[in-house]
Amino acid sequence: MPTLTIDEREVSVPAGASVLEAAEALGITVPHFCYHKALGAVGACRLCAVEIQAGPQHGLRMACLVEARDGMVVSTTAPAATGMRRAVIEYLMLNHPHDCPVCDEGGECQLQDMTVAGGHGVRRYRGKKRTFPNQELGPFVEQEMNRCIQCYRCVRTYRDYAGGHDFGVLGVRQRVAYGRFRPGRLESPYSGNLVDVCPTGVFTDKTVRFRARVWDMQCAPSVCPHCSLGCATWPWARYRELLRVSGREGPRTNGFFLCDRGRFGSGHANHPDRPRTPRLDGRELGWPEALEALRERLTKLTWAHGPGAVGLLTSGRASLESARALGLLGQALGGAPVVCEPHPRRDRAVRALVAELGQLGRDQEDVRQSDCLLLAGLDPEGEAPMLALAARQAVRRGARAAVWDPRPDRLPFPARRIARLPEALLEALARPDGRAPDGLEAAERESYAETRAALQAAERPVLLGGADLLGPRGVRLLLAAARALSRPGRACGLSLALPGPDSFGGALLCPDGPDADELLAGIEAGRVRALVCLEADPLSEHPDPARVAAALGRLELLVVLDHLPTASAARAHAVLPTTAAAEMDGAFVNHAGRLQGFARVYSAGLPIRVTGQGAHPPREFRPDTPGELPQPGWAVLAALAGEPVELGELRAELARSEPRLAGLAGLVAGGPGVQLALEPSARERPDTPAEPGVAEGELALLSVEALFGSEPLSARAAPVAGVASEDALALCPADAARLGLGEGEPARLRSALGEAVLPVRLAPGLAPGFALVQRRFGGPLEGFAPGGGPIACRIEKGGAR
């Protein structure tokens, strides 16, 4: 730990830290552009000059490039340093168009700040400025190249950090520009990070262009609700409209960056058809009347038919507190059980994980630091986009990676691949002798053996998987493999992508309730007469939508609490509007068992953009706010149970009743969160039966999530809905040829998930024997709920689309 003196104050920093970082530790910000914590230093901008007055180096130096050493004496305020910084910022500003008034970065612009900090106020240069034509980069990112100061952060993020391959640096000298070869949508799933890392207004968020200044917006630390990783975010709202999301530093989770689903998917909160008023039997009501009427009906049903007459269903979208409040409603109704996921296979997979995980859970930071990764049945781009980026950082540092998955490889890093379902391989890995499964080809056997040996030899191995493909049996095998690869003092960790942001928390609260199929059976048998759905949409998420539709039709009362206009809400007798995550305080437990709090950014209400119809806010005097009725799910449920509570009380109750959630008591939004103290359940591990295979001659259909369009929240956000890929049926070329199908030709797909006519897409990376579709809301594949694993399907030529 070198100790040095900066501006007459002493500081000790970890070996290898730069002088700039050492100053940072003292709270001294040396002006800089190209240095970024996640990207490191390249010395491109020349702004961070300091004077080194004693130590191994002497004189004017770039603070980001000089390693802090013992005994160094540094001045950030010496005239030589401030003079150099003033000169550099003046150079960097030579070509700047001085268009801050029309620049979206204005007010949160590092260039503005550094120009002022550098003491450059008056332009002396009178020559011509170099100008660039801008490129059209798709719906997310706006480019205004003239504002660039050549710090290279964009290309270092896009290409080096995120592995994108359609963005680069063009030109030389004065003419350096950053962009694509041809105009067009940025292809990387992480393109939006350009907006965060660019310290100037070159790259800004196109979805909110010219909408607000930073000081016009409300903002609070939040957690991304679009997958189970729980990345740290700052959502920003103005006039009751959730405008945009930017990345927040999450040392254990996302680091700094976000995926484009998390960044551009927030528009669901502004959806025009979102439920905003309690509705009962087609009538809009105030809260007291609606709750009173529903409480009476639920109570009557329970009195008449027992507590089993009411079914309670939640999903991984609901906050931890809301899921708890649903359980409390069940208790108030005499013991109605909670079903925590509309998809029974997903449900069992998550519960299997939560029961057995113990201390093996690994978050994104663990993955970044790992030296050996196995991705078994995980497609990060669809299920947990940032997990791919975390794995890429490990691989960049030299970690080995292997993939066992039949789906085409689209990972941003090289990996040894076995194009098969991972189950048999995991089973082998979990056995003490680890012998390769039968039926592998020679090269696959070798690859398997090599991966196993690498995992055994590694210091920080992590197994990654996806609950959707693995299912409960696969998850148990993955857990067993992790245990088999662990030895005292060195665990093999596990990082599993789950369906929703609080899937983990939901399963923690109901480890052994019934699943959705048992619930449906209860409805079909007439035992369950009413159903309360908390932010759950069984019609879109259960693998048999026809069965769900029939069952819902039998109910005497269907109550849906949601902030999305879902298919199930459209069929409900009662709809109770809830708040979106950005509109409430709450907590999620992420995929690795980390409890994280999020704070309310703004209060729900109809955006002024809507009430004012785009013009001046209406001059209508009323005591309330239009559209303000949505309430947090937990508050609605507590009121429905007749026992209204405050969030603090609910959390305290939860922390008392569930010791693993004791961390809730001191949870602060924006903090690092609390890793739950999990013990593997002492119960005997059930032997999960193998799932019915797919018969000879049939293709195995995988319905999976896509980056855009599959996840229920972001699929309803306008910018994301606009880029969801076309519905298609992917086949490997050999299977397509056997079926007489060519690229783009229509094929009729029949399966237990439903029927659809889709154009064929040839996917050379897809293993033979598989058919792949991506569920997309609002299209023919809406009912193809992901999470079912491989199921039998039939594919024929033709049919009109």
Added chain:
Amino acid sequence: MDAKLEQDIRAEFEPQIRACAHPQELVVHLLRAIQREHGWVPDEGVELAARLLGLQPIQVEEVATFYDKIYRRPVGRRVIHVCDSICCWSRGEQEIRAHLEARLGIRLGETTPDGVFTLLPTCCLGACGRAPAMQVGFRLYGELTPDRVDRILDEERRAAGQGDPP
């Protein structure tokens, strides 16, 4: 770019590419070959080079736009690079450039209507000892005076007319 050119380039480079551990090294060679045959490098040329080398077009474009002697826009048959670096500047570059512009009737970045000359500035030809200097095609000329520039232009125009290589 026509299919024939693509075939020729492919035939010329495929053996080299196969023999090369890092085909990326050949970017400049490929671009220059395309330029030799086509006069300049169109977008399709960048894409061709990327295909042959197993790179993304942007990776080739980065190199193509870095070097000022790879032309990404149509140019005349003789490209004049007149040096505006410090040594030439201190030895009369401005006068030489003004003379060139007047003689050719074009400004920097333009091509003469007969398609013979394109006039571009360049930053250092490595001929500081013979400043002021310029390069026409592949030929370097130093110690320029307006008279000498006139003679060079006449000679180059004549050679271009005969179809001599630059």
